[in-house]
Amino acid sequence: MLDTPITPAEAHQLRDIDSLYSPTHDEIARQRFVSAVRKHVLVDKAAEMKAAYDREAKPAYKRRHGHAPKDHEQIRKAMLNDMTFKVFSSLRLNAQELSWTSVMDGVERVLPDMIEVARTAARLNPAGGSVKTDPAFKPPAYVANVDVHHIPGSFTAEVAKDDVAIGAVAHFGTKVFAGALPHRKDNPGDVAQTIAHYLKYKHPDFKPKRILDCGTTGGKNLAPYLEVYPDAECYGIDVAASALRYGHAQWEFKGKPLxxxxxxxxATNFPDGFFDLVVSCFFFHEIPVATTKKILRENYRLLSKGGRLAHQELPPNCEVDPYYAFYLDWDNYYNYEPDYADYRSQVPKKLCAEAGFSASSCSHVFIPSWRSFGDDNMRRFVEGKVPPPTHGNGASWFVFEAMK
Ligand SMILES: C[S@@+](CC[C@H](N)C(=O)[O-])C[C@H]1O[C@@H](n2cnc3c(N)ncnc32)[C@H](O)[C@@H]1O
Known part of the structure; x- marks a missing residue:
């Protein structure tokens, strides 16, 4: 792939960027503690909270209003003063913040080396990918002005020239965030693996030549499409330069051209009809609904005739029971994701139809996690022989689809 010789210094720098991160004993202990707290909150405390709702908050609401809570907003009112909800929220919020701060010291220690490795990868592109960032680019306020899910400085912060710090913090912090939940352990790109294998079985003749991932961060849920579509060109866009640089260095080292x-x-710079498949993973809930509509119209422009959209997201209120809708909306109020509830009150397939896709091509589906349930189950799911498992903690993914 290289057309210029590698100098000895570059050969040294052309390394696995992840391997530079070397947390101390105490840092690892802290990170394990944070993962354990998260697991305790999401498993034990969540179960205690649901029991408290059924036992106390729901009957109390009924006594006050003459009826039980009818929707997620009424459930929230019923739970706001409940002690289990307060403890759950306080622990969860602290564990969320610590997921990022517990890796920051270790990243800071090796940041100059990480930047050099990323620069070298960007110059040499040994796998044949590329990375383009633009110093004049202005990230939108809904990302830049909010510390989105408590990442200090949000995704877009840059503290050094050619910075990769937030990319590294997001990468290693996500491992702490998910670490103690076994089904999420070491689970890179499960959303992309799931959608790619689902499409392979559902539409065996569909062979996308170019794939676009919106809000790709470091490409974690873009690279796995190459497992199913090895000849496809994979493009990922994001407003966060640091995450793109870090991800590019990771994938070039792994031999995946992104x-x-x-x-x-x-509004992207790609020509009309350039892509056959447009995807995303956990993207739209962090974006104002008016902007989501704009992005779906841009997706429509970018797709070729017969091209497909497959966006994974949190399930909307209309697809889950009211208690789970209340539970999911926690992030809207306490996780610096102010558009979350508004997004989840929409019906994504209707948004796709409004963006130009024919209504008959717009649908949504819960797809079983490919990593957790295996290839055979995916095929049987597509054949209608097994239902998807209940959504939650990555057992199945909600995906909305459309075709141009
Ligand atoms: C929750 S993260 C997505 C995670 C990622 N898809 C993955 O699977 O690892 C949301 C990403 O969307 C990016 N983003 C937000 N608004 C954007 C926009 N208008 N255009 C492109 N990227 C955007 C953020 O910078 C962030 O990296």
């Missing part, structure tokens, strides 16, 4: 660029998904 084309990453700093772009706003609302």
């Amino acid at each position: 084309h990453l660029s700093q772009q706003n998904a609302e």
Whole structure:
């Protein structure tokens, strides 16, 4: 792939960027504690909270209003003063913050080396991918002005020239965030693996030549499409330069050619009809609904005739029971994701139809996690022989689809 010789210094720098991160004993202990707290909150405390709702908050609400809570907003009112909800929220919020701060010291220690490795990867592109960032790019306020899910400085912070710090913090912090939940352990790109294998069985003749991932961060849920579509060109866009640089260095080292660029998904520089498949993973809930509509119209423009959209997201209120809707909305109020509840009150397939896709091509589906349930189950699911498992903790993913 290289057309210029590698100098000895570059050969040294052309390393696995992840391997530079070397947390101390105490840092690892702290990170394990944070993972354990998260697991305790999401498993034990969540179960205690649901029991307290059924036993106390729901009957109390009924005594006051003459009826039990009818929707997620009434359930929230019923739970706001409940002690189990307060303890759950306080622990969860602290564990969320610590997921990122517990890796920051270790990243800071090796940041200059990480930047050098990323620069070298960007110059040499040994796997044949590319990364383009733009110093004049202005990230939208809904990302830049909010510490989205408590990442200090949000995704877009940059503290050094050619910075990769937030990319590294997001990468290693996500491992702490998910670490103690066994089904999420070491589970890179399960959403992409799930959608790719689902499409393979559902549409065996569909062979996308170019794939676009919106809000790709470091490409974790873009690279796995190459497992199913090895000849496809994979493009990822994001407004966060640091995450793109870090991800590009990771994938070049792993031999996966991704084309990453700093772009706003609302209006990209790709020509009409350039892509056969447009995807995303946990993207739209962090974006105002008016902007989501704009992005879906841009997706429509970018797709070729017969091209497909497959966006994974949190399930909307209309697809889950009211208590789970209340539970999911926690992030809206306490996790610096102010558009979360508004997004979840929409019906995604209707948004796709409004963006130009024919209504008959717009649908949504819960797909079983490919990593957790295996390839055979995926095939049987597509054949209608097994139902998806209940959504939650990554057992199945909610995906909305459309075709141009
Ligand atoms: C929760 S993260 C997505 C995670 C990622 N898809 C993955 O699987 O690892 C949301 C990402 O969307 C990016 N983002 C937010 N608004 C954007 C926009 N208008 N255009 C492109 N990227 C955007 C953020 O910078 C962030 O990296």
